[in-house]
Amino acid sequence: MAFMVSKVLIVAVMVTCMVQVSRAINAKGCTPLDSWTFDKVIPRFAAAMVKFDVAYPYGKKHEEFVKLSAAGRGSPELLVAEVGVKDYGDMENVDLAERFGVDKEQFPHVLLFVKGKEQPIIFQGEFKAEELKKFIRKNSVVYIGLEGCLETFDRLVDRFMATKSSPDRRVLLREAEDEWDKLRSPSDHKIAETYVKLMRKVLEKGDDFVITEKTRVEGLMAGKKITKEKKDEMLGKLNVLKSFIHEEL
Structure with a gap:
């Protein structure tokens, strides 16, 4: 009887812990890690973006990290996580912060853990969701x-810009046109059209066209009379243009 009661209690504790973790994920927008779970979870992913921060983070930087977490849910190889550090009371996760040389004055401090690399890579760019995404793409195989x-077209563009051979580029353009024809979603079809048109322009005018066009679009977006709808459309084109510029990825 005592054994059965103990077993029930253990199950109840496990369920309670799972509920608490679930609530924490929903509240914070990303997976919470601590000293006990860190080394058990991180190795399971090709890449893990981890933010060291105060125990109850808030503000614009935290909101940008939550956006990253939402965007990363579609990638099973990527973990977007958070370590809440308390330098008072039970000193929760202070050992983890010390292990990776993170001082509270640096909060929020983001590290990218890539499978196969011994040391994490420090994120030092502008704390925006799009910059965090580019950092992941640049430093890991995770998309x-x-x-x-669109992933298919981003990968085609990576190959397209990596070669300077016009015949090879025409082959890749043809692949992009074929992939464009396969799309059924109107929104994806329109995005694919942007990729294909830009690839054609690069073939016609050279790589410098991408920089010129990016500058032009940024100038239009800065205009005061532009509508929100048009600005959103231009933001999409600007992000596609960034896929053509390797140094920004």
């Missing part, structure tokens, strides 16, 4: 696209 981008 996480910018808003308004």
